[in-house]
Amino acid sequence: MKTLAxxxxxxxxxxxVLVAFALRHPGxxxxxxxxxxxxxxxxxxxxxxxRVVVLESLLDDAARAxxxxxxxxxxxxxxxxxxxxxxxxxxxxxxxxxxxxxxLFSQVAQAQLPTxxxxxxxxxxxxxxxxxxxxVLNEDMTPPPRALVAWGRTHGVPSVQLSHGVELFQPYTVxxxxxxxxxxxxxxxxxxxxxxxxxxxxxxxxxxxxxxDDYAQLRHRRAELRAAIAAxxxxxxxxxxxxxxxTWSANLTAHSDEGIHGTTLRxxxxxxxxxxxxxxxxxxxVKDRPxxxxxxxxxxxxxxxxxxxPAACARYVAGEATPWVVGADVMVSMQSNLSIEAxxxxxxxxxxxxxxxxxxxxxxxxxSGVVEAEPATLADTLAALLTSDxxxxxxxxxxxxxxxRYNVGVDxxxxxxxxxLLEALLPHTAPAAAPA
Amino acid sequence: xxxxxxxxxRAHKAPHMGPCHHPPGxxxxxxxxxxxxxxxxxxxxxxxxxxxxxxxxxxxxxxMGVDGSALLHRRLLLDIxxxxxxxxxxxxxxxxxxxDASRAGxxxxxxxxxxxxxxxxxxxxxxxxxxxxxxxxxxxxxAPLQRLAAAARVLRPAGRLLLACRSAEHRAGIEHPxxxxxxxxxxxxxxxxxxxxxxxxxxxxxxxFGAFLSDGSHSRWLGDWPMTAYARRLLSWLxxxxxxFELALLIEQEIVAHLSTRVTDxxxxxxxxxxxxxxxxxxxxxxxxxxxxxxxSPLDPASLQKYVPGSLPALRQHISALxxxxxxxxxxxxxxxxxxxxxSRLTWEDLVEPALARYFADVARHRDLDRWAMVWSRQAACExxxxxxxxxxxxxxxGRALEYSLVEPLLTQGFARFxxxxx
Numbered sequence: 001m002k003t004l005a006x007x008x009x010x011x012x013x014x015x016x017v018l019v020a021f022a023l024r025h026p027g028x029x030x031x032x033x034x035x036x037x038x039x040x041x042x043x044x045x046x047x048x049x050x051r052v053v054v055l056e057s058l059l060d061d062a063a064r065a066x067x068x069x070x071x072x073x074x075x076x077x078x079x080x081x082x083x084x085x086x087x088x089x090x091x092x093x094x095x096x097x098x099x100x101x102x103x104l105f106s107q108v109a110q111a112q113l114p115t116x117x118x119x120x121x122x123x124x125x126x127x128x129x130x131x132x133x134x135x136v137l138n139e140d141m142t143p144p145p146r147a148l149v150a151w152g153r154t155h156g157v158p159s160v161q162l163s164h165g166v167e168l169f170q171p172y173t174v175x176x177x178x179x180x181x182x183x184x185x186x187x188x189x190x191x192x193x194x195x196x197x198x199x200x201x202x203x204x205x206x207x208x209x210x211x212x213d214d215y216a217q218l219r220h221r222r223a224e225l226r227a228a229i230a231a232x233x234x235x236x237x238x239x240x241x242x243x244x245x246x247t248w249s250a251n252l253t254a255h256s257d258e259g260i261h262g263t264t265l266r267x268x269x270x271x272x273x274x275x276x277x278x279x280x281x282x283x284x285x286v287k288d289r290p291x292x293x294x295x296x297x298x299x300x301x302x303x304x305x306x307x308x309x310p311a312a313c314a315r316y317v318a319g320e321a322t323p324w325v326v327g328a329d330v331m332v333s334m335q336s337n338l339s340i341e342a343x344x345x346x347x348x349x350x351x352x353x354x355x356x357x358x359x360x361x362x363x364x365x366x367x368s369g370v371v372e373a374e375p376a377t378l379a380d381t382l383a384a385l386l387t388s389d390x391x392x393x394x395x396x397x398x399x400x401x402x403x404x405r406y407n408v409g410v411d412x413x414x415x416x417x418x419x420x421l422l423e424a425l426l427p428h429t430a431p432a433a434a435p436a
Numbered sequence: 437x438x439x440x441x442x443x444x445x446r447a448h449k450a451p452h453m454g455p456c457h458h459p460p461g462x463x464x465x466x467x468x469x470x471x472x473x474x475x476x477x478x479x480x481x482x483x484x485x486x487x488x489x490x491x492x493x494x495x496x497x498x499x500m501g502v503d504g505s506a507l508l509h510r511r512l513l514l515d516i517x518x519x520x521x522x523x524x525x526x527x528x529x530x531x532x533x534x535x536d537a538s539r540a541g542x543x544x545x546x547x548x549x550x551x552x553x554x555x556x557x558x559x560x561x562x563x564x565x566x567x568x569x570x571x572x573x574x575x576x577x578x579a580p581l582q583r584l585a586a587a588a589r590v591l592r593p594a595g596r597l598l599l600a601c602r603s604a605e606h607r608a609g610i611e612h613p614x615x616x617x618x619x620x621x622x623x624x625x626x627x628x629x630x631x632x633x634x635x636x637x638x639x640x641x642x643x644x645f646g647a648f649l650s651d652g653s654h655s656r657w658l659g660d661w662p663m664t665a666y667a668r669r670l671l672s673w674l675x676x677x678x679x680x681f682e683l684a685l686l687i688e689q690e691i692v693a694h695l696s697t698r699v700t701d702x703x704x705x706x707x708x709x710x711x712x713x714x715x716x717x718x719x720x721x722x723x724x725x726x727x728x729x730x731x732x733s734p735l736d737p738a739s740l741q742k743y744v745p746g747s748l749p750a751l752r753q754h755i756s757a758l759x760x761x762x763x764x765x766x767x768x769x770x771x772x773x774x775x776x777x778x779x780s781r782l783t784w785e786d787l788v789e790p791a792l793a794r795y796f797a798d799v800a801r802h803r804d805l806d807r808w809a810m811v812w813s814r815q816a817a818c819e820x821x822x823x824x825x826x827x828x829x830x831x832x833x834x835g836r837a838l839e840y841s842l843v844e845p846l847l848t849q850g851f852a853r854f855x856x857x858x859x
Contacts, residue, residue: 070829078826086821095808096850104850105816108841109827116837117829124830146837154832170666173809174840192665251844251854254805262859358763359799365672366504372673374763 005029005130006422007055007123008037009137009145013211014162015041017136020419022050031055031126033119033144058125059118067117078109116147123151133426135159140179149179158425160184162210162418165337166406167193169360172253178203182425184418186212186340186407207417208409212344216412218326219345226327233285233315240282240386243324244268245333246289255359264334264352265300267375269307274379276309282386284309285328288318330385332378335363339370340406343399348385348392352378368406369399504674505649508684512645513571513600515689516704520567520596560590571600571704577620581631584707588635591709597637599705601628603644605698605727609656617701625697625727628705629720637707639719644700647692647772648684657699661771670767679762683755687772690751694743696727735780748786756789770796805851812846813839 008018008030015037018030026049030037034054037045042052059067081087082102091098126132135152137145140161152159161180169175171193178199184207185191194201218225223237230237247264249256257263265286272284286300297316304314317324321338325331331342332350335357342349349370357363364370373381384391403410409417568587570576576583576599587597604622607613623631629639647657648671655662662668674681697703726743733739741748759766773787773796784793817827817835827834848854 067829074826074829078823081820081822081826084822087823090815090820094812096846100850101812101816101846104842104845107845108838109817112838112841113827113829113834116834120829120832120834141840143837143841146840147832147834150834150837151832173806173843174813176810179836196664196666249858251847251856251858252840254802254809254847254851254853255799256854258854258857259859353763355763358767359802362666362669362673362764362767365669366676367672372764374761376761 002129002131003027003029005031005053005126005132006134006136007031007126007132007148009033009135009148010162011036011138011164012038012041014138014164014209016213016415017162017210017418017422018050019044019048020415021422022048024419024423025050027051029053029130031058031123031130031132053126055119055122055126058122058129063121063125064118067114067121071114071117074113075110079106082106112143116143119144119147120151123148123155127155127157132157134422135180136422137161137180138164140183141174141177146179149181152181158182158427160422160425162207163190165209166190166340168335168337168363169193169357171197171199172255172360174252182421184421186409186414187405189406205421206408207421208407208411208414210409210415210418212341212407212409213412213415214322215326215341215344216410218322222326222345225323229323229327233317235283235285235315240329241285241324241327242272242282242330242382242386243285243287243328243332245287245321245324245331245336245338246292247334247336248289249356253356253360255356257354257356260334260354260356264354264375265303267352267378268332269303269309271379271382272304272309272314273307275383276313278379278383280383280386281313282329282382283313283315285315285317285324287321287324288316290319292318330382332382335361339364343369343403343406344410346396346399348395349399350378350381350385365402367398368402369395369397371395504672504676505668507675508671508681508688509646509649511681511685512688513704515685516643516645516693517569517571517598520598520706558586558590562589563592563595565590565595566592567596567598569598571598576601580621581623581627584628584631584637585635588632588637588707588709591637593709593711595709596640597707597709599707601703601705603697603701603703605696606656606701609698625723626720629716632707633716636709636711638710638712639716640706640708642697642703642705642723643693644695644697644703645688645693646702647688647700648768649702655701658772658775661775667771670764670771673764677762677764679758680764680768683758683762683765683768686751686754686758687769690744690746691740694745696723696730698727698730735776735782737782737786740782740786752786752788755787756792759788759792766795770799774800802853805847805853808851809843809846813842816842 004025005028006021008015009032010017018037019041022028022030022045028050030045030050030052032052032055034056037052045052082105087102088098091101094101123132135148135157137148137159138161139145140149140159145161149159151157159180159182161178161183163183163185166186167175167190171177176197176199178194178201180203182203182205184205186209187206190206191201191204194204226241227237229235230241235241244265246261248261249258251258268284268286272282275282284304286304288296288300296318300316301311301314304316305311321341325338325341325347326345328342328347330348330350331338332352333339334352334354336351339349339351351357351364351370351372353372353374362372364372371381371385385395408414568591570583570587580601584597584599587599591597602617602620602622604624604627607617607620607622610617625642628642632639647655648662648667670680674684692699729739737748744751755769759769769788773784776782777784784796787793788796814836817823817838818833824833824835827838844854848856
């Protein structure tokens, strides 16, 4: 009898689900691409009774050579198709010439198909070796998860997407679809966008976000976390801490602004400058995304100085957001799930409005507890939040009332609910063999 | 004594205003109407219609339980009522239980149960009332023409009757009316006019309102936009964003209110008790011409100028000033105007200053690019003959897996929308 296995593309914040799954299914195998599951989490999974197998390891040299051979043949085939009248005819009403489109297609196919083909081959191998029952993803837009879903459809293996965030925008271009067989969302708010664009939402399930389960306890440890980040970053825990979570442009919608990182950062710095000049004492932290350029560690402190914010009051950090979400006095972000995380712990949140955010939004309703600010009013908004106990308390109350809509896991039990969903979707028997 | 109170449709909650915040549009005295008696009806109306005067607060402390759409609805009704001549003896009908008016106890004989009695006469003496306001459309949901007759009886000569009604003409133009909308009995404008004539009433006006408000039906003007969650989120900020509120009011009062009842689901019908009711024909003829023009002729700048009372350039300037300072206002304006432009000969330049016209044209272009991006990404590897089989591996179709990666190159290299350099 083959060993039960699931294939996982879950991101690190949600891999606790895999540990919990292994506890329930001792001996199970969790297949995952190389590098996605860290050695630490692998060890946790093993302690729970499971085992991590790297998908790429299932392909030996012969298998890889076979993939390359097949790829070369396909490349010839689609290359030839791009020269056919059918290609030109299909795009006759498109505002770009068919040969331009052909070049774009070649570029993308050459870049993506090798990885995807190896993934498919590895999954085939996995299916031969293990009783592969379920595919688990954190998104179903980028090529690897899409390939996983397509493989699952071909072989009768169900796929489950655990949303990696609340879809705050009207789903656009690549987002305007649901590919996985089932998608777990965090709350009612996460369904609205799909419903608005007319998608069938019968595949949605509300579980909450396992990655945010810790907030249920962390919200009671605010003083402790605040003291810890203050100590680590040489800040005073007795002065307000205003955190700005940066953003970037994915360029997946024509509404995007390539310069949004710099524009919004400068808006925050200008607001900080205004507050400093007004005599308000606060500490300003720019929290960048993991993977931000190394040069930012020098550039952004320099920008603070150029904007007249004393070095003692300014910090640049990158990495985990959680301690800042809990410990901050105000969390500023742009149409971001950071506002929802702030909602989970009652940290006042400001959504700095942007063009792209408004044209694909708005993201929050007035009763969400998230304060929206235009760039010109950010400083005044921050000043009001930092100086008015009444306003802060009112906002907290609103957030507390709204939180469940955004994430039912505000109770700390999203992991259990998602695990229950996996159990419900796990076929009781192995999928039928694919037709020859 | 004159009591004046507003109720809302059953779909909206009565607002509760916190002690520190005054939502735009109702003013600091807004709570007075629940407890005060005004000897001067104009003062009562003015106090209710006072505009929030301290400008845009950088942070409007969110008021508890104030619904943005309901606030706009109330303000529109208030302003319509304010513009009418009301006498010293007024009655308001249709208090929802628990509403401000019913709590005030001023209309104890006019509580909710009355609304259910279609045939019961109003417990008022004939000819005893200067003005009668029926602003809860639920009262007219059944046998509305009988209600009109009942209301006419209690009016003094020259007394005014204001009825908040639902439009038959608007419903007729909608493919999927809500269940409630289908159930409501809705006389046509002509039927209202004739019933009014039979009861000694002259029609003084029919004022459409509530273009953005949704009762669950599609809007003839906006399609299903009012029913979407993102529209509701946007409109929720009406109670927080004075610029947004002012824009909504401007569109309603400077444009919508001067069109015919086919444009919105709701309207206020204004009747006057008159001996000479032959003037109804004149009104009906003029109204019919307006409605006919709207129905047959696509809007263009010349015809739009005929509908709006003020000058188009001034309107353009006012709108532009609001849009220049509020992202939300721009969002709302785009949502409301884009369907209009699709069905008319108007352009952005007719409605806003040139810089904003270019801005909105850019937004429309971005939408088009997104549509093309979706067509491209979904079809390139899946629908062009021969392509799907050339991108499969081991029987697994990989065409849809390429969609994500096809979008940015199209927008960047193909349409030059981006440079690829993020700053």
